[in-house]
Amino acid sequence: MKDGSLTAPEELGVLIKATQAILHQRMDDVLRPLELSVPQYACLQALHDSPGITSSELARRAFVSRQAMNVLLLGLEARGLVERSDDPGPRRERAAALTATATALVRHARAEVAAVAARMTSDLAAADLIQLRALLTTCRDRLLTL
Template sequence: MSQEQILQPVDESVGYALKKASALLRSAMDQALRPLDLTVPQYACLEVLRQRPGLSGSELARAVFVSRQSMNLVLKGLEDRGLLTRPPVPAHGKALPTELTPAGRERLLAASRALSVVENRMLAALTPSARRRLCADLASIATALSDETGSGEI
C-alpha cells in the first residue's frame, strides 16, 4: 500500500473528528464554567469527589486525567476557596482524603446545570438510541486503546 492509499482526507478521519469534537466541547465547557469561576479540571475534581468522597490527590489525578502536580494545584485552589476540605495531616500513610464542603456541593450543582445545557446542545441532533450507541462506541474505542497501552489512564 502506498502512502497515498493510507492517507485519507482529514474530514473523513475518525481521529480528527474526535479531536475536533473534543476541542469544541472543551471550549463550550470552559465558557459555561467561567461565570462560576471554575475550570474543567476543577469541575471534574468536584464531580469525582461527589461520587467518591475521601479520594487522595493521586487518585483524583488519575480520575480527572491530569498529573499529580496539576491536581495538587487544583486541590489547593478549591480548598482555598472553601469548596473542599483535606485534613492538615494524613490519618495514615501520606494520602490526604478530600471531601466536598457544602459550598463545594452548591457550586458543583450550579456547574452541573450549566454543563447539562452544553451536553444537550451537543447531542440535540441525536435520537436517544443514537446517544446510547455513541456512548457505547466511545467506550469501546477507549477500551481498545487502553488494551493496547496496557492501562486505562492517559
Template sequence: MNDARSTSPEQLGVLLKDAQSVLHQRMDEALRPLDLSVSQYACLHHLHQAPGITASELARRAFVTRQAMSVLLKGLQRQGLVARADEQGPRRERAMTLTSEAEEILQQAGAAVSEVVGLMTAPLDQADRDDLARLLLACRDSLLHG
C-alpha cells in the same frame, strides 16, 4: 466524510479530538460564571463521586498530573470548596472532601455542563445517543486493554 470513501482511522481520531476540543471550550464558557475551570469542575465532580479519594487517584480521573492536581486542590481549598483531612492516610496523603458550598456550586456546574452536552447531542435521537455511548466505550476500552 466528504465523499463516498470510508473514513480512515486518522480522520476519526482528528474528528474525535476536534469534538473534544470544542466540548472543552463550551464547558469552559458555561463554567466561567461560576468561577470554575473544566479541570476544577472535574476535580469537584470526582470528589463528589468518591469522597475521600486521594489526590493521586483524583489526578488520574481528572486527566491531569499529580502536580497540576496539587495546584488545583490548593486553589479550591482557598476558594473554600474543598477541605483536607487532618489525618494522613496510606502513603501519607490526606484525603480531600467537598464543603457544603462546593456541593451547591457543583449542582449549578452540573446543570451548566448538562446544557452544553444537550446542545452537542441535540441532533441525535435516543438510539443514536445510545449507539454513540456504546461505540465510545468500545474505543476507550480497546485503547485501555489493546
C-alpha cells in the same frame, strides 16, 4: 469501488479531538461565570461523586498529573471549596472532601454543563446516543489494553 477507505481510522482521531475541543470550549463558556475552569469542575465533580477520594486518584480521573491536581486542590482549598485532613492516612493518603458551599456550587455547575451536553446531542435519537456511547467505549477500551 468499496468505501472502506472513505472512513479512514486516522480521520476519526482528528474528529474526536475536534469534538472534544469544541465541547471543552463550550463548557468553559458556561463555567467561567462561576469562576471555575474545566479541570476545576472535573475535580469538584469527581469529589462530589466519590467523597474522600485521594489526590492521585483524582488526578487520574481528570486526566492530569498528580502535581497539577495538587496545585488545583490548593487553589480550591484556598477558596474554601475543598478540605483535606492534615493527619496522615493509611498509605500516606490525605482524603479530600467538598465543603457545603462547594456542594451547592457543583449542583449549579452540573446543571450548566448538562445543558451543554444536552445541546450537543439534541440532534441524536435515543438509540443513536446509546450506540455512540457503545462505539466510543469500544475504541477507548481497545486503546487501554495495550
